[in-house]
Amino acid sequence: MIDVRFPTGKLITCILPQGHALGLMEKLKKEKGITTMSFHHARGAGRGGHSRRGIGHYVENNIITIAVSDEQADDIFEFIFLEAGISEDHRGIVFMERLNMLTPFELPDELKGK
Amino acid sequence: MNNGNEIYVLTDVSLITCIVQRGLADDIVNAASEAGAQGGTVYFARGYGIRERLGTLGVAIEAEKEVIMIVVSDEQADRVFEMIYTSAKLHTPGMGIMFVTRLEKAATYIPPEVIRNLERKRSEGDAND
Numbered sequence: 001m002i003d004v005r006f007p008t009g010k011l012i013t014c015i016l017p018q019g020h021a022l023g024l025m026e027k028l029k030k031e032k033g034i035t036t037m038s039f040h041h042a043r044g045a046g047r048g049g050h051s052r053r054g055i056g057h058y059v060e061n062n063i064i065t066i067a068v069s070d071e072q073a074d075d076i077f078e079f080i081f082l083e084a085g086i087s088e089d090h091r092g093i094v095f096m097e098r099l100n101m102l103t104p105f106e107l108p109d110e111l112k113g114k
Numbered sequence: 115m116n117n118g119n120e121i122y123v124l125t126d127v128s129l130i131t132c133i134v135q136r137g138l139a140d141d142i143v144n145a146a147s148e149a150g151a152q153g154g155t156v157y158f159a160r161g162y163g164i165r166e167r168l169g170t171l172g173v174a175i176e177a178e179k180e181v182i183m184i185v186v187s188d189e190q191a192d193r194v195f196e197m198i199y200t201s202a203k204l205h206t207p208g209m210g211i212m213f214v215t216r217l218e219k220a221a222t223y224i225p226p227e228v229i230r231n232l233e234r235k236r237s238e239g240d241a242n243d
Contacts, residue, residue, distance in 0.1 A: 010218070015183075040157060044153060044156070063157065087224075090223070093185060096218045097218060098218055
């Protein structure tokens with residue numbers, strides 16, 4: 001049995017309109033040093049805008065998931081909110097949940113800054 | 115007013131995640147919407163597990179899955195969960211699974227009139243204290 005204590009962390013998920021994920025991930029990497037993230041494609045439907053009754057039609061989305069330490073979490077959450085323009089209509093949603101365990105991910109020194 | 119630099123954080127919100135066979139997601143999002151959810155996000159995935167145990171030669175259960183993510187307020191969560199459970203027939207073996215995770219916080223666009231109402235209620239509350 002491995003006797004290692006893994007720290008807790010946070011999982012931040014950001015649902016954005018199609019095409020916005022790569023730019024945001026680049027900013028997260030350059031300005032915040034985040035390397036523990038991935039994105040995938042999805043489709044989403046919501047109320048308002050497109051339809052008066054029920055949900056509207058589906059549009060393409062990008063979903064970014066980022067695992068961060070407890071210390072970084074609020075800062076990264078705020079950064080995403082502002083950089084992705086989440087406060088505007090039809091710009092998506094960002095949410096954060098607690099992780100019970102998180103494996104540390106540190107780039108080797110020779111790769112840092114590349 | 116939300117000028118883009120203020121963050122109105124939503125607390126007491128949950129994420130409902132539902133994994134079903136491909137092709138069923140649209141009906142589930144509609145059912146969730148009827149129960150009060152504001153919408154949903156769907157993506158494709160590949161499932162593995164029960165397919166090999168059910169049906170002839172494992173063909174009864176689609177390996178291709180749809181994953182549905184729906185963010186709801188805590189007070190709506192039970193109702194939306196039950197609605198999805200019923201409409202997706204999740205009581206039937208092999209139809210899929212669903213779970214709820216508690217979100218620490220969420221942020222999205224909040225219409226200005228909603229913010230105005232919240233600020234008015236807050237100032238009325240402060241005046242009564």
